[in-house]
Amino acid sequence: MEAIVDQTAKVDPMNKVNTELSKENPEAHDLSGLETVGIPFTDTAKMSMRDVNVFYADKQAIFDVSLDIGQNEVLAMIGPSGCGKSTFLRCLNRMNDTIDICSVQGSLKLEGQDIYDPKLDVVPLRARVGMVFQKPNPFPKSIYDNVAYGPRIHGLVNRRTDLDEIVETSLQKAGLWKEVRDRLHSPGTGLSGGQQQRLCIARTIAVSPEVILMDEPCSALDPIATAKIEELIAELSENFTIAIVTHSMQQAARVSHRTAYFHLGKLVEVNETEKVFTNPDHKLTEAYITGRFG
Amino acid sequence: MTPSPKTPNTMDVVNKNLAKRYRKEKMFRFYGIASISFGLLCLLFLFTDIIGKGHSAFFQTYVKLPVVMSADALGITDVNDPHQIAGGNYQGVLKQALRERFPEVTDRRGKRALYGIVSNGAGYELRALVENNPDILNTSLDVWVLADDDIDTYVKSRSSREGAYTGRFTEQQISWIESLIESGNVEERFNTTFFTAGDSREPEQAGIRGAMMGSLFTLLVTLALSFPIGVAAAVYLEEYAKKNKFTDFIEVNINNLAAVPSIIFGLLGLAIFINFFEMPRSIPLVGGFVLTLMxxxxxxxSSRAAIKAVPPSIREAAMGIGASKMQVILHHVLPLAMPGMLTGAIIGMAQALGETAPLLMIGMVAFIVDVPSGITDPSTVLPVQIFLWADSPERAFVERTSAAIMVLLGFLVVMNALAVWLRKRLERRW
Incomplete structure (x- = not known):
């Protein structure tokens, strides 16, 4: 029986879900009437999104997602590949603007301010909502210049000593200072993968954002580097609000306060992380975290 | 593998085919080596031919004559009058010296032939001597003066295997030259004139400097216009322009323009810059405009390709921090694309340096003696100068043509070396 399920899964994950769920609950495979279960909203919302729909040309990638990200919270977004979690994350600082065919509908607010307001300038928005990418992407410049780039372009500092200070504290916060203090002016691309990713985090926090978006920040790293980043995320949550997309459920369980499960562009469940991984409210979530598909 | 009663071992089959595979591998490599050898051979042939023909142009024959700097004969009455010194009859003094050197020549025809031994520009050298030091007036001294180009050719070809090139010389003239050579009054010196003078009808007075400066100014105009315009166009098309029918149309036409024969650009330049805007002919400015179009x-x-090659992750990183579009382009995309853009610029400039046809159309083929000192002075360029000299009947221009080709190649090498150095420097910064 298991083998048969696996074969269908290779063709289409949806099929598998259907096969899997239809045994217990014949109605569940129909996602059209799906309502988010759990606790998507919080009282201390830093960012609040309501009824977000995202389209790539004619193809809809996100369906009516409503979600809050609380102040100083770490929100993990999990789900199978192509479920729209990265797309959703990239809406939060308008990185999707660079894709011509992408259009976003619905209300996305950062502290009550509509971030898709046509009058809003994306430059300050992205300074407030920073982003760390899947692949470490330091600039081909020195370590110092990598971290100093953000403060420089935003004109945060006038004096060299202030800039030095920002660079130092950012690298300290990213847990990289001790490793690179002697070679601040050597190229950032010469660091190891994990160090590069921490450099990218330092670069992001150098402009003191309020929210940090992380798009699978550990997927290109080895377990030790991953552990360091995870530790770092826990520390950063004291000062920043973090939304992290991850493929590793263990990672989500380790670092996040709340976990959101996406499925085929829909937000299925949002709950306290512990609850999601021990006693999820929704069958689809359970199927995913127990590894029956994904 | 076909199953048979005695199934052959897989390794046996592989080993059997191995020899064939190696043979093919060898052949494949051989094709590459053969192509490179052919290219090198052609280059070697070209260089030996050019250098073999042209090296003698870097030397010039001089003749020593005992000259009496008589103020009377020069027509100078007041030593302090620069006009008189400048207008002195120096050629006459030289003629006098020649008559005294060969007193047996008495008839008019013979004298005319005799005067032909020295260049008709040799008088200027005497003038320079007097201008530098007026005290030599009314003294007699031995002066090395420029020999005529026919003498130059004769002297250079004397020792060659084919025998001396006598051209239109009479026995008498040859005997004069031989007598001068025997008495040690003929010498070959480094041809500085070739590098300091502009063009001339007299090969011994002709130099490459005019064309070199013309090429330099033309290329400066071309680079100053085409690089910024080209890069700006590439940046707009790659970064800002929406992908639609119109931009596709522009792209196709840019590719088409790259394949348009250069003479068409010359005609365009003639029609627009000279006929419509009534700019002067033969000037490096217009030449630069035409070469810019080309x-x-x-x-x-090449700039678009270089911009496309910049990894998108770098753009995202910069945008994720809050860099504006312009900052992303100026701080990240352009510096990373710069080496590629420079490569394109080098290729374009090398093409422009060697371009002749479009410049013919805008009058840069004119005979211009003066060395240009700016982008609005009439001038010619190196390839056109080569074309002009190759077309000249005087034998001495043959070697000068080859020498000019060497100068052109040298110019090209220097320019490319500069660009490569620049590219290396930019790459190291990152």
Missing amino acids: TLPTIII
């Missing part, structure tokens, strides 16, 4: 497609195409 070089732009090359630079745009």
Whole structure:
């Protein structure tokens, strides 16, 4: 029986879900009437999104997602590949603007301010909502210049000593200072993968954002580097609000306060992380975290 | 593998085919080596031919004559009058010296032939001597003066295997030259004139400097216009322009322009810059405009490719921090694309340096003696100068043509070396 399920899964994950769920609950495979279960909203919302729909040309990638990200919270977004979690994350600082065919509908607010307001300038928005990418992407410049780039372009500092200070504290916060203090002016691309990713985090926090978006920040790293980043995320949550997309459920369980499960562009469940991984409210979530598909 | 009663071992089959595979591998490599050898051979042939023909142009024959600097004969009455010194009859003094050197020549025809031994520009050297030091007036001294180009050719070809090139010389003239050579009054010296003078009808007075400066000014105009325009166009097309029918149309046409024969650009330049805007002919400014039109497609195409090659992760990183579009382009995309853009510019400039046809159309083929000192002075360029000299009947221009080709190649090498150095420097910064 298991083998048969696996074969269908290779063709289409949806099929598998259907096969899997239809045994217990014949109605569940129909996602059209799906309502988010759990606790998507919080009282201390830093960012609040309501009824977000995202389209790539004619193809809809996100369906009516409503979600809050609380102040100083770490929100993990999990789900199978192509479920729209990265797309959703990239809406939060308008990185999707660079894709011509992408259009976003619905209300996305950062502290009550509509971030898709046509009058809003994306430059300050992205300074407030920073982003760390899947692949470490330091600039081909020195370590110092990598971290100093953000403060420089935003004109945060006038004096060299202030800039030095920002660079130092950012690298300290990213847990990289001790490793690179002697070679601040050597190229950032010469660091190891994990160090590069921490450099990218330092670069992001150098402009003191309020929210940090992380798009699978550990997927290109080895377990030790991953552990360091995870530790770092826990520390950063004291000062920043973090939304992290991850493929590793263990990672989500380790670092996040709340976990959101996406499925085929829909937000299925949002709950306290512990609850999601021990006693999820929704069958689809359970199927995913127990590894029956994904 | 076909199953048979005695199934052959897989390794046996592989080993059997191995020899064939190696043979093919060898052949494949051989094709590459053969192509490179052929190219090198052609280059070697070209260089030996050019250098073999042209090296003698770097030397020039001089004749020593005992000259009496008589103020009377020069027509100078007041030593302090620069006009008189400048207008002195120096050629006459030289003629006098020649008559005294060969007193047996008495008839008019013989004298005319005799005067032909020295260049008709040799008088200027005497004038320079007097201007530098007026005290030599009314003294007699031995002066090395420029020999005529026919003498130059004769002297250079004396020792060659084919025998001396006598051209239109009479026995008498040859005997004069031989007598001068025997008495040690003929010498070959480094040809500085070739590098300091402009063009001339007299090969011994002709130099490459005019064409070199013309090329330099033309290329400066071309680079100053085509690089910024090309890069700006490439940046707009790659970064800002929406992908639609119109931009596709522009792209196709840029690619087409790169393939348009250069003479068409010359005609365009003639029609627009000279006929419509009534700019002067033969000037490096217009030449630069025309070559800009010709070089732009090359630079745009290579710049776009270089911009496309910048990893998107770098753009995202910069945007994620809050860099504006312009900052992303200026701080990240352009510096990373710069080496590629420079490569395109080098190719374009090398093309422009060797371009002749479009410049013919805008009058840069004119005979210009003065060395240009700016982008609005009439001038010619190196390839056109080569074309002009190759067309000249005087034998001495043959070697000068080859020498000019060497100068052109040298110019090209220097220019490319500069660009490569620049590219290396930019790459190291990152």
